[in-house]
Amino acid sequence: MMMQIFSTFEHSVFIEMAISTLEKKGVKRENIFVIPLDNQTEERKVFDNLHRSDGTSFVDIGVALATAFSVIGASIGFELAWGPIYWGLIGAAIGFLIGFGIRIFTEIILKKRRRLLKGFHSEIIVIVDCEESEAEMIENILFSHYALGVAKIKVQK
Amino acid sequence: MNNYSNDNTARRYRAHVSILGTTQIHLRNPYIIGWWSAAFPGFGHLLLSKYLRGFVLFIWEVVVNVNCNLNLAMIYSFQGEIDKAKEILDTRWLLIYIPVYIFAIWDSYRTTVDLNKIFVLAEREEHRFNSFSIGAMEINYLDKRSPLMAIIWSLFVPGLGQLYIHRITTAFFVIIWTVVFFYLSHGLEAISLLFLGEIKQATEVINAEWLLFFPSIYGFAIFDSYINTVENNKLYDKEQRFYFKENYQSSSFQVLKGLKMK
Numbered sequence: 001m002m003m004q005i006f007s008t009f010e011h012s013v014f015i016e017m018a019i020s021t022l023e024k025k026g027v028k029r030e031n032i033f034v035i036p037l038d039n040q041t042e043e044r045k046v047f048d049n050l051h052r053s054d055g056t057s058f059v060d061i062g063v064a065l066a067t068a069f070s071v072i073g074a075s076i077g078f079e080l081a082w083g084p085i086y087w088g089l090i091g092a093a094i095g096f097l098i099g100f101g102i103r104i105f106t107e108i109i110l111k112k113r114r115r116l117l118k119g120f121h122s123e124i125i126v127i128v129d130c131e132e133s134e135a136e137m138i139e140n141i142l143f144s145h146y147a148l149g150v151a152k153i154k155v156q157k
Numbered sequence: 158m159n160n161y162s163n164d165n166t167a168r169r170y171r172a173h174v175s176i177l178g179t180t181q182i183h184l185r186n187p188y189i190i191g192w193w194s195a196a197f198p199g200f201g202h203l204l205l206s207k208y209l210r211g212f213v214l215f216i217w218e219v220v221v222n223v224n225c226n227l228n229l230a231m232i233y234s235f236q237g238e239i240d241k242a243k244e245i246l247d248t249r250w251l252l253i254y255i256p257v258y259i260f261a262i263w264d265s266y267r268t269t270v271d272l273n274k275i276f277v278l279a280e281r282e283e284h285r286f287n288s289f290s291i292g293a294m295e296i297n298y299l300d301k302r303s304p305l306m307a308i309i310w311s312l313f314v315p316g317l318g319q320l321y322i323h324r325i326t327t328a329f330f331v332i333i334w335t336v337v338f339f340y341l342s343h344g345l346e347a348i349s350l351l352f353l354g355e356i357k358q359a360t361e362v363i364n365a366e367w368l369l370f371f372p373s374i375y376g377f378a379i380f381d382s383y384i385n386t387v388e389n390n391k392l393y394d395k396e397q398r399f400y401f402k403e404n405y406q407s408s409s410f411q412v413l414k415g416l417k418m419k
Contacts, residue, residue: 067376
């Protein structure tokens with residue numbers, strides 16, 4: 001009796017190890033079907049704003065302001081009781097918090113709809129054709145390589 | 158040894174994995190790159206992986222800044238002592254600083270806008286690129302790393318975050334200059350004194366003009382290692398999708414109707 005095993009993964013080296021192990025156990029390459037899913041938020045971000053690299057968005061202004069405030073804080077700090085190092089660090093912290101605050105405001109309040117879902121994402125679907133006798137072994141291989149979910153489908157004649 | 162021999166058939170490549178690091182073109186905010194050039198000429202170009210220009214502009218900045226006492230003048234200006242600032246600036250060096258400073262900002266801004274367009278075209282072209290490199294001195298390959306760890310190591314010593322993500326060229330450059338700045342600023346002596354609670358002594362031991370390079374080098378090291386970790390992770394995903402589409406989508410495969418087993 002034919003079976004198909006469905007599973008979902010995140011992008012990592014484990015999915016390649018899982019597929020490699022399946023092939024080593026005798027599953028043919030043409031019986032493994034891999035579908036990378038398009039991630040909704042990523043497409044939208046690039047489309048929304050050509051000039052921004054999404055990953056940077058939460059720290060970019062923060063680090064920039066931290067640097068600027070730190071220079072000013074250290075300069076003035078030479079004249080103050082706590083000296084330039086403490087005031088430089090205080091300046092950096094204040095600058096970072098202000099920049100981070102600005103980003104929180106623009107990203108979360110103004111662009112609520114673009115936020116990523118929390119937790120694990122199913123980024124790839126893997127479907128494996130196999131005999132019923134192999135199903136258990138394949139399921140174990142998939143789960144031991146951190147599949148997010150696995151389902152065994154018994155094909156109806 | 159690489160896993161792909163470039164045959165120059167692409168019009169544009171989006172990335173290259175080499176022994177010295179993963180170089181890629183990705184979308185960047187031109188204002189942020191321009192800002193880093195303003196904080197320290199050269200940093201904008203290092204962020205773009207345009208190292209030679211970055212090195213030239215960075216070393217230029219250190220030499221001319223120290224010789225014309227610009228950092229000291231900044232300290233006096235922020236303290237409101239404008240007369241002292243005027244007095245300390247060395248006009249034998251000062252004027253030459255300005256055009257190069259403006260050029261660094263303008264050129265990194267302009268290049269970012271250009272590279273963003275190149276990125277869009279290169280990404281659509283989806284040409285294969287080298288993604289694994291092993292040689293006598295190093296091994297580099299696409300991998301997923303934690304952006305938080307890159308930040309934490311950069312906070313300890315600028316450059317370690319770059320080493321973590323195999324950005325060897327920036328790592329060496331930043332680590333060497335961090336050592337120079339720490340030594341000439343007497344910053345570590347001051348930190349030791351601060352731990353002992355001797356705040357006044359700590360302030361006295363510091364060489365102010367060298368200390369003022371620290372905010373930028375720390376900020377840059379944190380930002381550069383963080384965004385490059387994120388971008389390398391994204392490149393990993395893209396490359397893996399491409400690999401699966403090429404190798405695991407047999408035309409004879411059929412999705413069949415059935416029932417889920419318990």
